[in-house]
Amino acid sequence: MQELTADAAIELRGIDKSFGSVHAVRGVSVRIERGSITGIVGENGAGKSTLMSILYGLYRADAGEILVDGRPVEMASPRDAIGHGIGMVHQHFMLVDSFTVLENLVLGAEGGALLARGLAAARTELARLARDYGLTVDPDARVADLSVGEQQRVEILKVLLRGARILILDEPSAVLTPQETDRLLQILRVLRDRGVTVVLITHKLREILAVTEKVIVMRRGEVVAERRTADTNAEDLAELMVGRKVRFDLDKAPARKGETLLAARHLSLVDGRGVRLLDDISLEVKAGEIVGIAGVSGNGQTELLQVLSGIRPPSGGEFEACGRKVDATHPVDPAEMRDLGVAHVPEDRLRQGLVPAFLASETSILGYQDREPFCHNYILDGPAVGKYCADLMERFDVRPRTPGLLSSSFSGGNQQKLILAREMARDPKVLLVGQPTRGVDIGAIEFIRRELVRSRDAGCAVLVVSVELEEILSLADRILVMFAGRIVGEVAAGQADERTLGLMMAGARAA
Amino acid sequence: MSALRRPLPGWVEIGLLPLANIALAFLVVSVIVAIIGVDPLHALRLLVLGALGSSESIGYTLYYATNFIFTGLAVAVAFHAGLFNIGGEGQAYIGGLGCGLAVLALDRYLPGLLMIPLAILASAAFGAAWAAIPAWMQAWRGSHIVITTIMFNFVASALMVYLMVNVLIAPGSMTPQSRGFGASAQVPSMQAALQWIGIAVAPSALNLSLLLALLSCVGVWIFLWHTPWGYGLRTMGHNPEAALYAGTNLKRTTMLAMCLSGALAGGVAVNELLGVHHRLVLDFAAGYGFTGIAVALMGRGHPLGIVLAALLFGALQQGGAELAFESPRITREMVVVIQGLVILFSGALVHLPRPWLQALFARRG
Ligand SMILES: Nc1ncnc2c1ncn2[C@@H]1O[C@H](COP(=O)(O)OP(=O)(O)OP(=O)(O)O)[C@@H](O)[C@H]1O
Ligand SMILES: [Mg+2]
Numbered sequence: 001m002q003e004l005t006a007d008a009a010i011e012l013r014g015i016d017k018s019f020g021s022v023h024a025v026r027g028v029s030v031r032i033e034r035g036s037i038t039g040i041v042g043e044n045g046a047g048k049s050t051l052m053s054i055l056y057g058l059y060r061a062d063a064g065e066i067l068v069d070g071r072p073v074e075m076a077s078p079r080d081a082i083g084h085g086i087g088m089v090h091q092h093f094m095l096v097d098s099f100t101v102l103e104n105l106v107l108g109a110e111g112g113a114l115l116a117r118g119l120a121a122a123r124t125e126l127a128r129l130a131r132d133y134g135l136t137v138d139p140d141a142r143v144a145d146l147s148v149g150e151q152q153r154v155e156i157l158k159v160l161l162r163g164a165r166i167l168i169l170d171e172p173s174a175v176l177t178p179q180e181t182d183r184l185l186q187i188l189r190v191l192r193d194r195g196v197t198v199v200l201i202t203h204k205l206r207e208i209l210a211v212t213e214k215v216i217v218m219r220r221g222e223v224v225a226e227r228r229t230a231d232t233n234a235e236d237l238a239e240l241m242v243g244r245k246v247r248f249d250l251d252k253a254p255a256r257k258g259e260t261l262l263a264a265r266h267l268s269l270v271d272g273r274g275v276r277l278l279d280d281i282s283l284e285v286k287a288g289e290i291v292g293i294a295g296v297s298g299n300g301q302t303e304l305l306q307v308l309s310g311i312r313p314p315s316g317g318e319f320e321a322c323g324r325k326v327d328a329t330h331p332v333d334p335a336e337m338r339d340l341g342v343a344h345v346p347e348d349r350l351r352q353g354l355v356p357a358f359l360a361s362e363t364s365i366l367g368y369q370d371r372e373p374f375c376h377n378y379i380l381d382g383p384a385v386g387k388y389c390a391d392l393m394e395r396f397d398v399r400p401r402t403p404g405l406l407s408s409s410f411s412g413g414n415q416q417k418l419i420l421a422r423e424m425a426r427d428p429k430v431l432l433v434g435q436p437t438r439g440v441d442i443g444a445i446e447f448i449r450r451e452l453v454r455s456r457d458a459g460c461a462v463l464v465v466s467v468e469l470e471e472i473l474s475l476a477d478r479i480l481v482m483f484a485g486r487i488v489g490e491v492a493a494g495q496a497d498e499r500t501l502g503l504m505m506a507g508a509r510a511a
Numbered sequence: 512m513s514a515l516r517r518p519l520p521g522w523v524e525i526g527l528l529p530l531a532n533i534a535l536a537f538l539v540v541s542v543i544v545a546i547i548g549v550d551p552l553h554a555l556r557l558l559v560l561g562a563l564g565s566s567e568s569i570g571y572t573l574y575y576a577t578n579f580i581f582t583g584l585a586v587a588v589a590f591h592a593g594l595f596n597i598g599g600e601g602q603a604y605i606g607g608l609g610c611g612l613a614v615l616a617l618d619r620y621l622p623g624l625l626m627i628p629l630a631i632l633a634s635a636a637f638g639a640a641w642a643a644i645p646a647w648m649q650a651w652r653g654s655h656i657v658i659t660t661i662m663f664n665f666v667a668s669a670l671m672v673y674l675m676v677n678v679l680i681a682p683g684s685m686t687p688q689s690r691g692f693g694a695s696a697q698v699p700s701m702q703a704a705l706q707w708i709g710i711a712v713a714p715s716a717l718n719l720s721l722l723l724a725l726l727s728c729v730g731v732w733i734f735l736w737h738t739p740w741g742y743g744l745r746t747m748g749h750n751p752e753a754a755l756y757a758g759t760n761l762k763r764t765t766m767l768a769m770c771l772s773g774a775l776a777g778g779v780a781v782n783e784l785l786g787v788h789h790r791l792v793l794d795f796a797a798g799y800g801f802t803g804i805a806v807a808l809m810g811r812g813h814p815l816g817i818v819l820a821a822l823l824f825g826a827l828q829q830g831g832a833e834l835a836f837e838s839p840r841i842t843r844e845m846v847v848v849i850q851g852l853v854i855l856f857s858g859a860l861v862h863l864p865r866p867w868l869q870a871l872f873a874r875r876g
Contacts, residue, residue: 311755335758344756352756355749366746367757370739380737 044413561833582803
């Protein structure tokens, strides 16, 4: 046992952490082996991010110790963590968009008064890292011009440049396309082979099975299992996480279609610089069906949802939702769309779907704040809002069930469930959903997908945008593929397979 | 989610942190006061007595606080919408113009019960209109509101000087001020009001405008946290994209927030012109608009906090004046330095004591 301890890059002993009444981490003890990739999985709110934030010095544990290389250390701030060779890549990037990659890399470590010297040193270092780890990024490109995957590589480089030997990644693939995710996993393997210790938090068991040596499963603040990756499989892990069997297949009856509730004809959207973001989009969604839009992110899906939900007026063409015609000269605003019965779950929950500084109860009425039963005679009814939020939390199993907690205090998956609950609770006629299960745990994915199907069966017209092909395949009755702002193909759910869809998504069959 | 700034318990955040800020400011003040050869404890005694020592000094403290409540609320409302209104000064000044015009035109014909509400409305409307122009320029033309509101302070000042010297000056007067307001346009002093219910206090500048300021606090609180418009306004302030998603019209909400902000700043005119000067004068708003920024910051944008911060700044203003009067070595400029230090520590350096408090509460947090 003793030599095993010596082999641990990090050991956490009896770590405990509460936020007020929420006991987020309960006496967790784990060992992270040196030069390996360790996965951490667990339900939303299981305490994964909190545990890693403690290791990185962002939070201070109420009890317990942290050992780095077998020696107990104090982690009072990220500075201490960096000093001990621990680096963390955050889910939302902390880069300055208008700076070049190189400038971002020296930020906060400029290397003395002479910026030029720091920049030159960083350039040499960067070349070395690129050679050693295969992490290639153009040092002179502006961050704003990089893809999400490249930006993430810059974040990883930033951490490595600070001399980190232990790398923590919290849901790194949530924002990546499948191709970019594959690149990332490849990079992680190389890092491990070069002796870097990696901790990977993810909800995607595929990634766990692909790269890790060991998996730690957390549930409700505790470590409930540790497995060698070689000795386990997806079903096993899912069951350990949720505490019951999880069904990966979604059995749903064939769609019983009704009238057309949402129809777009030759929609186009041109931005200020004349770039065509949407190009001649025509589609129909009928009551009682789920239409899925597949595509690599950044091919106009975001803009399509913005236009259909009334956030942005179209530049050309028109669409009709629940009998209301909209075109460039007859725009609509999101409030009116809600009146018509069009609900919208936005792709980016932190930027659009909620206000982090609002209470959960306030978030639960975002967009509906001026309606009954929340508002009578122009005054908000606080108790009614609180009760409504508590109901939503009950129905959608949002944890913790505390309407008075700040929205930012909920784990990512629980924030998503709260937003879904808000939009689905009012029985909309049309439901626009962007990335329904981004950052959501397996049990909740199963639940959310079933709820979407239930809405469909209740006669709702559902339009789902997702970059997860597997999600589209399991949910949609009909699949449209978007590429470069156009719809390049349509496939009935029965005839779709990952390969042909993948080819279309890459623009192979551009119409 | 990673929170880079670790949270403190609520009461520490709202109660202890500002106190720590003030204590730090006074620590630095004591050092400076000691350097110029005055016993800091003696100076502090003079300051406190000057602000709170008699019913007269309390009256003046509250009178200054009234102005600070109005401008503090004005800054806070805009701030909740994500807008930095530096123009409270100019808005209060132009509010005074509206107030003066209404009174000069109508005080001979209307009884007080009509005249005073009308004059208050005119102050608010003119203040709002002066804020509406920068708001419009930001919402539709993209000019930054910080720049335009600052410029509008200068424009207001120039405009008022021109009007006072050339148009509104009382006939035959040597100083640029209007004729006196009629009795129907005078807000009763607090002394008169209290006397009426049998309480005797010394006369001071304090008048019933204080009640209007407190009512405004309640109004702002209800508006921001209990109406759908306030909700939309705060959503925009925190997260414009979420506001857009929720169907809040950003342009209209910008206008709403700034107009409300300007109207609140107009309250200074009510306190000064209807309550004290009883005529339209130059420069009555000087300094209040800017201190309002510090008041709003220190009060954490909450009406209750703003009242407390306004009391502090009112006491500093009044006590500081007494201190300068009593202690020859401490000049008026010194008093401004003291106020400046309080603003510095509770505004710019507001997070300075945070690490210590965090260390103190981390184990229990
Ligand atoms: N700053 C905070 N204040 C209050 N509660 C918090 C705070 N941060 C986290 N929590 C709570 O602690 C628990 C654990 O949260 P954590 O973010 O660690 O979960 P997670 O396992 O990372 O979940 P997810 O997979 O959804 O990201 C949750 O119940 C969450 O609501
Ligand atoms: Mg998390």
